[in-house]
Amino acid sequence: xxxxxxxxxxxxxxxxxxxxxxxxxxxxxxxxxxxxxxxxxxxxxxxxxxxxxxxxxxxxxxxxxxxxxxxxxxxxxxxxxxxxxxxxxxxxxxxxxxxxxxxxxxxxxxxxxxxxxxxxxxxxxxxxxxxxxxxxxxxxxxxxxxxxxxxxxxxxxxxxxxxxxxxxxxxxxxxxxxxxxxxxxxxxxxxxxxxxxxxxxxxxxxxxxxxxxxxxxxxxxxxxxxxxxxxxxxxxxxxxxxxxxxxxxxxxxxxxxxxxxxxxxxxxxxxxxxxxxxxxxxxxxxxxxxxxxxxxxxxxxxxxxxxxxxxxxxxxxxxxxxxxxxxxxxxxxxxxxxxxxxxxxxxxxxxxxxxxxxxxxxxxxxxxxxxxxxxxxxxxxxxxxxxxxxxxxxxxxxxxxxxxxxxxxxxxxxxxxxxxxxxxxxxxxxxxxxxxxxxxxxxxxxxxxxxxxxxxxxxxxxxxx
Numbered sequence: 001x002x003x004x005x006x007x008x009x010x011x012x013x014x015x016x017x018x019x020x021x022x023x024x025x026x027x028x029x030x031x032x033x034x035x036x037x038x039x040x041x042x043x044x045x046x047x048x049x050x051x052x053x054x055x056x057x058x059x060x061x062x063x064x065x066x067x068x069x070x071x072x073x074x075x076x077x078x079x080x081x082x083x084x085x086x087x088x089x090x091x092x093x094x095x096x097x098x099x100x101x102x103x104x105x106x107x108x109x110x111x112x113x114x115x116x117x118x119x120x121x122x123x124x125x126x127x128x129x130x131x132x133x134x135x136x137x138x139x140x141x142x143x144x145x146x147x148x149x150x151x152x153x154x155x156x157x158x159x160x161x162x163x164x165x166x167x168x169x170x171x172x173x174x175x176x177x178x179x180x181x182x183x184x185x186x187x188x189x190x191x192x193x194x195x196x197x198x199x200x201x202x203x204x205x206x207x208x209x210x211x212x213x214x215x216x217x218x219x220x221x222x223x224x225x226x227x228x229x230x231x232x233x234x235x236x237x238x239x240x241x242x243x244x245x246x247x248x249x250x251x252x253x254x255x256x257x258x259x260x261x262x263x264x265x266x267x268x269x270x271x272x273x274x275x276x277x278x279x280x281x282x283x284x285x286x287x288x289x290x291x292x293x294x295x296x297x298x299x300x301x302x303x304x305x306x307x308x309x310x311x312x313x314x315x316x317x318x319x320x321x322x323x324x325x326x327x328x329x330x331x332x333x334x335x336x337x338x339x340x341x342x343x344x345x346x347x348x349x350x351x352x353x354x355x356x357x358x359x360x361x362x363x364x365x366x367x368x369x370x371x372x373x374x375x376x377x378x379x380x381x382x383x384x385x386x387x388x389x390x391x392x393x394x395x396x397x398x399x400x401x402x403x404x405x406x407x408x409x410x411x412x413x414x415x416x417x418x419x420x421x422x423x424x425x426x427x428x429x430x431x432x433x434x435x436x437x438x439x440x441x442x443x444x445x446x447x448x449x450x451x452x453x454x455x456x457x458x459x460x461x462x463x464x465x
Contacts (some may be wrong), residue, residue: 046071049082053357058090065364066090069374073435076464077382077457084385087356096341097358102351104331112217112311113259118266121218125309128209136202143195150188154181193408203306218267219332221308224248239279239301242272250315250335252323260311261298267309275302348373350380357381371416371429372436379431380424386456389463397456401427404448415441427453 050070054063066088070078089100097103110117158178182188207220223236240248246260265272279285279302280292292300314335315327330338340346347363350356357377364374387394405423414420415438419429430442430453443450 046073046075046078049075049078050088053082053086053088054090055087056089057092059361062090062359062361062364066359066374069364069372070378072437073375073378074457074460076460078378079464080385080389080460081378081381084381084388085355086381086385087354088359089356090359090361091341092361096338097349097351098330098334098338098341100358102354102356102358103334110217112263112267115266118263121267121309122269124209125206125307128206129307131209132202132206135205136198139198140195140202143191143198147188147191147195150185150191151182154178154185154188197408216331217312218309219312220306221245221304221310222306223304239285239303241301242298244301245304245310249311249313250317250320250327252315252317252320252327256315256327257298263311264309265297267311271308272302275304275308276300279303348377350377350384352380352384355381355384371418372432375435376428376432379428382431382460383424383427383456386459390459393459397452397459401452401456404452413441413445427456 047067050067051063054066058066091097091100112118155178158181160177203220223232223238223240225232242261242264243257245264246257249260251257251260276292276297279300280287280289285301287301312331314330314332316330316335316338317325317327319325337346337349341349341360344363347360349358351358357380359374359377386397402423405426414426415429415433419426426449430449433439433441434453434457442453
């Protein structure tokens with residue numbers, strides 16, 4: 001799926017100020033395209049509110065497009081966003097938010113290379129996982145047993161359809177198999193959905209507990225993401241080694257790989273040994289114990305899981321294959337943002353801790369699945385404005401919105417596939433649909449979602465008057 005129309009930085013933790021050059025005063029003789037910055041709270045008309053939010057050099061064409069998209073939004077909603085101090089900037093070709101100072105600033109000075117810091121993370125992870133296993137372990141094992149029993153029953157009952165002589169091709173061939181029947185079995189799908197929900201709660205609670213103790217220096221292992229669902233699934237199924245993970249994090253020189261692998265080993269301890277032993281004991285690994293032992297430890301493949309702790313930094317180079325280029329050290333969020341902006345995967349993003357919306361010049365009409373990019377990002381900013389302007393209302397409303405997003409028993413039709421990504425993107429996609437003439441995709445079968453969306457928008461009228 002192409003994520004170009006929406007950014008994922010809503011959850012990025014940021015802590016620096018915008019580059020001063022972004023607000024340099026206009027000089028009409030030399031910079032005719034500079035927007036005149038006007039305090040937005042002095043004006044209540046939609047056009048003036050939007051002009052007041054725009055900062056820096058923005059071409060007349062981009063200004064006109066921003067106005068065209070955002071003037072469709074309820075004026076009181078715009079007023080709430082503008083009066084909350086939201087800024088809009090537009091990047092020129094080749095620029096990224098990182099260039100403007102929109103980046104993570106980590107105040108934690110603990111060194112991941114130190115054994116005592118590594119031990120602290122290991123202990124915190126072990127404690128959190130043990131706690132959640134005690135809470136959810138029995139339920140997880142019970143669901144796993146039910147899934148295995150259902151799969152065995154389907155295999156036992158399956159009888160392939162007779163071939164018409166020419167054989168079966170494509171989907172017909174897949175469906176004429178026990179695996180195909182499993183994919184369509186509602187009972188099995190229900191069990192797998194329940195298992196996924198419980199495992200997600202278990203892992204989420206464990207990780208939250210660990211982060212409260214230790215901050216953001218580490219993260220759970222996740223396979224590289226390309227945006228192609230099939231390619232990502234295939235990649236996730238492939239075994240990796242510690243050196244592979246270091247390579248995925250941009251380590252290109254021997255010193256970088258050694259540093260990263262050493263930290264991986266120190267953060268995980270026996271967890272790596274366990275994963276390697278499980279891999280070599282799997283008949284499908286095609287490894288004999290003797291051949292596996294001959295490999296250096298850092299090169300031994302294994303199937304990682306989300307409990308593997310990984311240092312949260314990347315060696316970023318403009319050309320990843322040029323090991324001689326000095327890398328910038330970025331955390332995961334900044335690395336993803338930098339690479340996705342440069343590749344064109346992202347053309348709009350809201351940075352909550354800067355209260356800044358960033359658009360890509362020349363791409364303001366780009367949309368994915370019918371979503372309106374400029375409106376989508378304003379949806380993020382409006383949600384943040386509600387939190388800042390009316391925290392009491394927001395806390396009550398947000399609890400209901402998140403519960404609705406998490407509740408698989410309530411029918412809902414997401415307006416786009418991307419809306420299912422998170423409750424934040426669900427709101428921004430609904431917001432965009434609401435103001436771009438696609439209210440029907442919100443008010444259809446998702447009555448609860450539509451009601452909550454209406455409640456959030458109605459609050460703007462109270463705040464504006």
